[in-house]
Amino acid sequence: MSDHKDVDRFLTEDGIDSDREQEIGQHIGYRYDINLLPEMSRITPFLKKYIEVMGWDDLNWLEDVHMGYEEGRPAVFDRNINGWVTVPEDMTLPGNQQDRDMIARELLIRFQMSPNHPLVALKDAYKKF
Amino acid sequence: MAHLKTEQGSHDPGMHAERLAGRTQEVFFSPVEEANLVYPGSFEVDFNERAEFDAAELDIRAINLKIRELMSQGRGTIVVRNPLAKHSLGVGILNRLNLYFEGSLGYFGVGLIDGPNVRISGRVGWSCAENMMAGTVVVEKNAGSCFGAALRGGDLVCRGDVGARTGINMKGGSIIVGGRTGVFSGFMMQRGRMVVLGDAGKNLGDSMYDGTIYVGGEIASLGVDAVPGELTDLDVAWLERKLEQYGLEAPNGVGNLHKIVAGKQLWNYDNLEPAEKKMVL
Numbered sequence: 254m255s256d257h258k259d260v261d262r263f264l265t266e267d268g269i270d271s272d273r274e275q276e277i278g279q280h281i282g283y284r285y286d287i288n289l290l291p292e293m294s295r296i297t298p299f300l301k302k303y304i305e306v307m308g309w310d311d312l313n314w315l316e317d318v319h320m321g322y323e324e325g326r327p328a329v330f331d332r333n334i335n336g337w338v339t340v341p342e343d344m345t346l347p348g349n350q351q352d353r354d355m356i357a358r359e360l361l362i363r364f365q366m367s368p369n370h371p372l373v374a375l376k377d378a379y380k381k382f
Numbered sequence: 383m384a385h386l387k388t389e390q391g392s393h394d395p396g397m398h399a400e401r402l403a404g405r406t407q408e409v410f411f412s413p414v415e416e417a418n419l420v421y422p423g424s425f426e427v428d429f430n431e432r433a434e435f436d437a438a439e440l441d442i443r444a445i446n447l448k449i450r451e452l453m454s455q456g457r458g459t460i461v462v463r464n465p466l467a468k469h470s471l472g473v474g475i476l477n478r479l480n481l482y483f484e485g486s487l488g489y490f491g492v493g494l495i496d497g498p499n500v501r502i503s504g505r506v507g508w509s510c511a512e513n514m515m516a517g518t519v520v521v522e523k524n525a526g527s528c529f530g531a532a533l534r535g536g537d538l539v540c541r542g543d544v545g546a547r548t549g550i551n552m553k554g555g556s557i558i559v560g561g562r563t564g565v566f567s568g569f570m571m572q573r574g575r576m577v578v579l580g581d582a583g584k585n586l587g588d589s590m591y592d593g594t595i596y597v598g599g600e601i602a603s604l605g606v607d608a609v610p611g612e613l614t615d616l617d618v619a620w621l622e623r624k625l626e627q628y629g630l631e632a633p634n635g636v637g638n639l640h641k642i643v644a645g646k647q648l649w650n651y652d653n654l655e656p657a658e659k660k661m662v663l
Contacts, residue, residue, distance in 0.1 A: 287573055289616075307419075314555060316535075317554035317573060362419070366419060373423065
């Protein structure tokens with residue numbers, strides 16, 4: 254991730270800058286800053302409830318979850334399905350990455366804990382006990 | 383024709399040709415309607431419901447099954463007495479839970495966990511919390527090598543010293559070491575954060591692709607492509623919050639920790655010419 258400050262960069266541009274990127278025709282690296290540390294003051298009420306239920310003092314594993322940009326659309330990566338979950342099209346994105354990350358975290362929790370998550374069907378089919 | 387050939391090729395050994403097509407999650411998932419806070423099918427436990435048992439006479443499988451049985455009964459706080467450094471205890475727990483081990487664990491303790499808060503009053507062997515996904519693990523004494531190997535998320539804390547290759551291949555999460563760490567810590571680190579309040583052994587952060595390492599003591603040497611970084615206000619705020627959470631203090635204050643990041647010269651390793659590789663290595 255380069256030092257670009259434009260939060261909409263990967264929604265409006267293809268991220269192809271360097272000679273090497275132009276040579277291969279695609280962006281190298283992540284489309285978001287994976288090292289960005291969270292500002293706890295921006296936590297959403299849903300996430301606050303989630304960490305309370307889990308017995309944690311902070312975002313825990315969600316510190317590594319960020320809003321990314323996949324094929325020009327805002328999305329969050331779900332490690333459990335090894336795929337991207339896109340943000341609903343009618344959702345208005347805040348103008349800064351910190352708030353976007355909190356939205357991505359909330360969306361991911363709602364998806365992973367849903368009885369409609371693909372892993373639920375897989376678990377039913379393959380669980381040993 | 384190509385399609386026919388493929389189908390024939392798969393039918394011959396007894397398989398069928400399957401057309402793989404993805405479908406969007408939006409078809410069956412509504413973020414507005416979903417409001418669960420735990421995995422579907424996980425045990426409903428109450429942190430105020432406490433249970434404890436003596437593990438001295440039990441084998442590894444029996445101990446792990448006992449923990450599972452207690453969770454299925456709604457026990458949210460489980461104390462395991464006398465683990466006697468047995469291996470692979472408390473692994474694969476995908477539930478909210480407070481789990482206390484009164485004693486030491488052997489190798490691969492509490493690996494592959496997703497959610498629980500674990501406290502270990504003694505020491506741990508190799509690869510404690512290997513592949514941990516979420517939760518907290520606090521070790522009161524020392525830890526062996528490969529502490530938090532391939533860690534993916536959550537907080538892993540050792541109040542004492544840890545061995546070599548701490549956080550090898552870690553892909554997320556936070557490792558916090560109150561004492562020293564051995565050689566090749568952060569080897570091939572890809573993401574996440576490591577905080578070492580004491581000294582770090584040779585080749586710290588060797589071949590790290592990304593992530594951040596903070597060190598409070600002396601660094602014997604940096605590994606390939608590990609370079610000093612600059613502490614930001616976000617770093618300081620995060621470090622102060624995390625250390626306070628676990629009752630730890632930086633020896634000379636959080637603001638004086640050394641920050642190590644990836645130089646990112648190895649990102650395109652395959653594309654480098656031999657002379658360039660030599661330059662990087």
